[in-house]
Amino acid sequence: MxxxxxxxxxxxxxxxxxxxxxxxxxxxxxxxxSGTLNQNDMKTTTTVVASPDFDRDRIWLNGREEDIxxxxxxxxxxxxxxxxxxxxxASKEKLSTYKVHIVTVNNFPTAAGLASSASGYCCLxxxxxxxxxxxxxxxxxxxxxxxxxCRSIYGGWVAWDMGNEIDGSDSRARQVADExxxxxxxxxxxxxxxxxxxxxxxAGMQNSVETSxxxxxxxxxxxxxxxxxxxxxxxxxxxxFGQLTMRDSDDFHAVxxxxxxxxxxxxxxxxxxxxxxxxYNRTCGKTSAAYTFDAGPNxxxxxxxxxxxxxxxxxxxxxxxxxxxxxxxxxxxENVLKRELPKGFEDIEKRVDGLKSGPDLRPCLRHRSFxxxxxxxxxxxxxxxxQRMPEIKYN
Amino acid sequence: MxxxxxxxxxxxxxxxxxxxxxxxxxxxxxxxxSGTLNQNDMKTTTTVVASPDFDRDRIWLNGREEDIxxxxxxxxxxxxxxxxxxxxxASKEKLSTYKVHIVTVNNFPTAAGLASSASGYCCLxxxxxxxxxxxxxxxxxxxxxxxxxCRSIYGGWVAWDMGNEIDGSDSRARQVADExxxxxxxxxxxxxxxxxxxxxxxAGMQNSVETSxxxxxxxxxxxxxxxxxxxxxxxxxxxxFGQLTMRDSDDFHAVxxxxxxxxxxxxxxxxxxxxxxxxYNRTCGKTSAAYTFDAGPNxxxxxxxxxxxxxxxxxxxxxxxxxxxxxxxxxxxENVLKRELPKGFEDIEKRVDGLKSGPDLRPCLRHRSFxxxxxxxxxxxxxxxxQRMPEIKYN
Numbered sequence: 001m002x003x004x005x006x007x008x009x010x011x012x013x014x015x016x017x018x019x020x021x022x023x024x025x026x027x028x029x030x031x032x033x034s035g036t037l038n039q040n041d042m043k044t045t046t047t048v049v050a051s052p053d054f055d056r057d058r059i060w061l062n063g064r065e066e067d068i069x070x071x072x073x074x075x076x077x078x079x080x081x082x083x084x085x086x087x088x089x090a091s092k093e094k095l096s097t098y099k100v101h102i103v104t105v106n107n108f109p110t111a112a113g114l115a116s117s118a119s120g121y122c123c124l125x126x127x128x129x130x131x132x133x134x135x136x137x138x139x140x141x142x143x144x145x146x147x148x149x150c151r152s153i154y155g156g157w158v159a160w161d162m163g164n165e166i167d168g169s170d171s172r173a174r175q176v177a178d179e180x181x182x183x184x185x186x187x188x189x190x191x192x193x194x195x196x197x198x199x200x201x202x203a204g205m206q207n208s209v210e211t212s213x214x215x216x217x218x219x220x221x222x223x224x225x226x227x228x229x230x231x232x233x234x235x236x237x238x239x240x241f242g243q244l245t246m247r248d249s250d251d252f253h254a255v256x257x258x259x260x261x262x263x264x265x266x267x268x269x270x271x272x273x274x275x276x277x278x279x280y281n282r283t284c285g286k287t288s289a290a291y292t293f294d295a296g297p298n299x300x301x302x303x304x305x306x307x308x309x310x311x312x313x314x315x316x317x318x319x320x321x322x323x324x325x326x327x328x329x330x331x332x333x334e335n336v337l338k339r340e341l342p343k344g345f346e347d348i349e350k351r352v353d354g355l356k357s358g359p360d361l362r363p364c365l366r367h368r369s370f371x372x373x374x375x376x377x378x379x380x381x382x383x384x385x386x387q388r389m390p391e392i393k394y395n
Numbered sequence: 396m397x398x399x400x401x402x403x404x405x406x407x408x409x410x411x412x413x414x415x416x417x418x419x420x421x422x423x424x425x426x427x428x429s430g431t432l433n434q435n436d437m438k439t440t441t442t443v444v445a446s447p448d449f450d451r452d453r454i455w456l457n458g459r460e461e462d463i464x465x466x467x468x469x470x471x472x473x474x475x476x477x478x479x480x481x482x483x484x485a486s487k488e489k490l491s492t493y494k495v496h497i498v499t500v501n502n503f504p505t506a507a508g509l510a511s512s513a514s515g516y517c518c519l520x521x522x523x524x525x526x527x528x529x530x531x532x533x534x535x536x537x538x539x540x541x542x543x544x545c546r547s548i549y550g551g552w553v554a555w556d557m558g559n560e561i562d563g564s565d566s567r568a569r570q571v572a573d574e575x576x577x578x579x580x581x582x583x584x585x586x587x588x589x590x591x592x593x594x595x596x597x598a599g600m601q602n603s604v605e606t607s608x609x610x611x612x613x614x615x616x617x618x619x620x621x622x623x624x625x626x627x628x629x630x631x632x633x634x635x636f637g638q639l640t641m642r643d644s645d646d647f648h649a650v651x652x653x654x655x656x657x658x659x660x661x662x663x664x665x666x667x668x669x670x671x672x673x674x675y676n677r678t679c680g681k682t683s684a685a686y687t688f689d690a691g692p693n694x695x696x697x698x699x700x701x702x703x704x705x706x707x708x709x710x711x712x713x714x715x716x717x718x719x720x721x722x723x724x725x726x727x728x729e730n731v732l733k734r735e736l737p738k739g740f741e742d743i744e745k746r747v748d749g750l751k752s753g754p755d756l757r758p759c760l761r762h763r764s765f766x767x768x769x770x771x772x773x774x775x776x777x778x779x780x781x782q783r784m785p786e787i788k789y790n
Contacts, residue, residue, distance in 0.1 A: 212649075213609060213612040214608060214609040214612070214649065214653055217608040217609070217612075247655070250652075250655065250656070250657045251653070253652055253657070254607075254609065254649060254652040254653035254654075254657065256652075257645075257648055257649040257651075257652035257653070258609055258646070258649035258652070258653065259649075260642070260645065261645070261673070262645050262648070262649065264661075264666055266659070267663055268662055268663055271659055278656070
């Protein structure tokens with residue numbers, strides 16, 4: 001029996017992946033680029049136990065057994081076993097014939113547009129690769145589980161190059177800059193809604209490719225935007241980075257609105273956060289915070305360290321909460337919450353459709369120092385440990 | 396002194412006007428088509444008093460004096476006076492030199508995306524035309540006040556042909572079918588929000604023309620859609636009419652989302668109404684109700700008489716209200732509100748993000764029998780009467 005536990009991080013794209021040219025191989029119609037987030041708070045933890053004694057593969061997600069026959073999981077298992085090293089065990093059986101029991105847990109809401117499938121499939125593939133002794137680039141295996149999972153294989157800034165090959169061999173992740181490159185970069189994850197979303201990304205992007213006229217325009221624009229984005233990161237040019245980030249998010253949601261039937265991932269609270277970010281940038285006289293929305297209503301804000309405290313004080317002013325842990329993972333949080341509203345925001349409540357009257361951000365506001373996960377930093381325990389899932393017993 | 400009072404109706408487009416090729420002459424980049432609504436409930440009432448004794452033009456809107464120097468009002472006044480008949484008065488002065496006092500009242504929310512500028516400018520132009528004895532097509536004058544106002548000049552189904560001429564002389568309204576043509580057609584106007592909207596149509600469409608890629612695609616699609624829409628009305632083919640109506644509304648709001656900065660006119664309640672309409676159509680097994688949204692969150696539903704009662708009972712179930720006059724202008728309203736929820740809707744509350752949890756439709760639901768206004772039916776009183784605005788006195 002072999003048991004391995006690993007954790008993997010979430011990534012949040014600043015140039016979005018939306019639309020496949022091949023549904024089975026998960027080959028995208030445009031390249032994308034993301035930041036990989038710190039695992040301090042949001043992460044997936046996966047344990048894989050492989051044994052010649054198991055009669056079949058099984059998987060538990062967040063404590064509930066799920067269907068192992070899911071096409072995506074099967075693709076991943078097939079690919080891993082195909083590439084498995086063939087070391088002989090004491091049992092004299094080939095490792096690749098061992099059945100697996102997989103236990104995977106997200107410590108944040110699943111399928112709510114918080115990139116749970118990215119960390120989930122990344123973690124599954126990475127853990128399986130340890131168990132089956134697979135070496136070489138595994139981002140292409142993560143990709144066939146869930147496209148954007150391939151970007152979570154690396155820390156820092158990661159591109160997913162769309163590739164040209166029919167077999168998808170060149171459609172893989174590439175680290176653009178590591179997590180030490182832009183030390184001042186921070187990320188705020190605002191949890192507006194942690195319920196499972198109504199339109200899955202898979203179904204949504206399929207409809208977009210089939211019915212949106214705008215998606216064809218977007219595909220033409222992205223290559224130039226990718227180049228600009230990589231340069232802005234290389235130059236640590238926040239002004240360009242922030243503008244491109246917001247523009248790409250806006251374009252993605254315009255494609256969603258142009259889809260039949262239309263998809264609306266952003267809700268009223270999302271739009272209020274957009275208003276606050278815009279107002280904040282106007283008040284600063286430069287781009288100081290950049291919103292981006294994945295396929296859900298939760299705003300993610302990329303910003304430099306110096307702006308975390310003032311922007312958080314504005315957000316908590318307009319979205320107050322008495323809940324403990326409403327704001328998490330923010331250094332010096334007591335002082336941040338005591339800060340006065342910065343100048344230029346005093347009158348915001350007087351506006352038509354005042355911000356305060358809107359729906360609240362549900363707990364929690366999370367602040368993460370940016371992208372500490374690296375491939376090397378994944379935890380790898382040969383020890384069999386399933387302490388998170390005590391109800392599952394092996395003999 | 397001459398005094399004339401007229402009223403004019405609202406129109407709601409099923410193929411939307413969005414984007415100008417000429418800002419001054421208000422020449423659109425695509426043709427559009429609307430239904431003109433009954434004046435039973437929503438209308439503009441305008442009184443124009445012209446006198447050689449007035450020293451300047453003045454205007455009062457909803458009881459407050461507004462700036463008569465507004466570019467649009469000036470364009471209308473100039474055009475009317477240019478075309479004025481030159482009958483001599485007892486005073487020996489030319490009629491066209493008389494100054495005017497204008498008093499105009501909407502009996503519904505202004506600038507809230509309820510087509511108030513359409514009825515407003517239509518009424519202004521029509522009333523001024525009576526005062527100054529202007530004959531011939533006045534839809535081009537209404538157009539330079541507010542584009543879609545030209546469509547309110549006629550009752551029934553009205554096209555605004557975009558035209559080709561540089562001077563705009565062929566960009567005018569044309570009656571496609573009169574109000575007797577499709578007797579079963581009804582319109583529900585659902586007032587989600589009666590506050591003044593944040594992005595005016597004028598500013599919004601200007602931004603769309605400048606920044607949206609999608610608007611160029613839309614412009615190519617509309618001519619074919621106009622032809623199909625006219626045919627569906629001629630044939631009283633509700634299936635085609637309804638599908639085109641919803642598609643065009645979706646396309647228009649996709650253009651808004653594709654605008655920089657993005658414009659979101661629809662809110663959560665709007666989207667819930669869309670959900671209900673879609674569910675209703677699925678339950679009926681055919682297109683039985685068609686939503687459309689102007690530049691605001693208020694849903695307007697075109698449907699045949701037989702579907703008014705079942706759909707209203709669903710809407711009032713999910714958006715209940717104790718307010719008197721919540722539902723207005725609905726024949727047999729007591730029975731409609733007592734109806735049971737139709738089959739297929741019992742489980743709708745169990746869905747994720749259940750409809751009941753959303754924000755309510757604020758008063759009121761309005762139901763109007765369709766398009767009774769005709770040009771001939773405009774009221775025209777030579778009598779000087781300003782009973783709606785008693786605070787304004789003339790000597």
